[in-house]
Amino acid sequence: MSNYQRSTIECQKYLEEFNIYFQQLDTLEKALTHPTYAYENNLKDSNQRLEFLGDTILGFIVAEYLFQTYTDKNEGDLSKIKGALVSGESLAIVGRDIFLYKYLLxxxxxxxxxxxxxxSVISDAYESLLAAIYLELxxxxxxxxxxRTLMHKIAELLENGMMDFKTILQELVQKEYKKNVEYKILEENGPDHDKSFTAGIFWEDNLVAIGVGKSKKEAERNGAKLAISYFENEKFKKEQ
Structure with missing residues (x-):
């Protein structure tokens, strides 16, 4: 690629805020190239191979950081933090924070x-960008x-206790009632690029909690968190 797209040049200018300077923009442009663009323009490569490499680089750097920083945590805790940090949802948030969607081809x-x-598109692009930075710089x-872009989320994860609220809820109700709850998406609002989902958590056909989020999974997780409080309150009343 010799005639770079305007979005690639704009992305380079933005990355200068992080002291990142590509001498040649070929690798950066490839990181921003979605497979659909490559197909429509008869390009040999998209960002898929870079995504593969970026995923590995990200996993190692996060694991190294957690291992060196949180010496009091065991392997299980470190794995949970790492899993939440490098999840597609987490990377998509980071990708939006750095406006990656603006520069994608x-x-x-x-x-x-x-x-x-x-x-999925934004998280893949973030991993592709990591690979491009690694290869060039x-x-x-x-x-x-x-x-600078991701590690600040660890504090938020630790503050929430690294809880998988859906798993905690499932274990709670199965222990007390031998039966799980049911999740249903009640509403889906907004345009494709800015959707909002509302999830209902049902217990024996009764709505016990509602969660809202930018994805179905996030809505279900937020609902599960509220449902835990509901069932813990029910358990407390039974014990009185």
């Missing part, structure tokens, strides 16, 4: 249906970029 059809705003540069 998308096929016209995919772009028309809001593809550039999808969690090296390990220390990509590590500092990850530290």
């Amino acid at each position: 998308m096929g016209k059809g995919e772009d028309k249906i809001g593809g550039r705003y999808k969690d 090296g390990y220390e540069v990509v590590k500092q970029f990850i530290y």
Whole structure:
């Protein structure tokens, strides 16, 4: 690629805020190239191979950081933190924070249906960008970029106790009642690039909690958190 897209040049300018300077923009442009754009423009490569490498780089750097920083936590706790930190939902939030969706090269059809705003597309692009930084500028540069864009979320995760609320809820109700709850999406609002979901948590056909989120999973998780309080209150009343 010799004639770089305007979005690629704009992305480079933005990355300068993180002291990241690509000498040649070929690798950066490839990181921003969605498969649909590559297909429509008869390009050999998209960002998929870079995504594969970026996923591995991210996993190692996060694991290294957690191992060195949280010496009081066991393997299970570290795995939970790492899993939450590098999840697609978490990376999509980070990708939005750095405006990756603005710079992506998308096929016209995919772009028309809001593809550039999808969690999976943004999280993949973030991992591809990490690989591009690593290949062009090296390990220390990509590590500092990850530290600046992602690691601040650890405090939030630890504050929430690294709870998988759906699992906790399932264990609670199965222990007390030998039966699980049911999740239903009650509402889906907003355009494709900015949807909001409302999930209902039902127990024996009764609505016991409602959760709202930017994805179905987030809505269900938020609902599960409230449902835990409901069942713990029911358990407390039974014990009185």
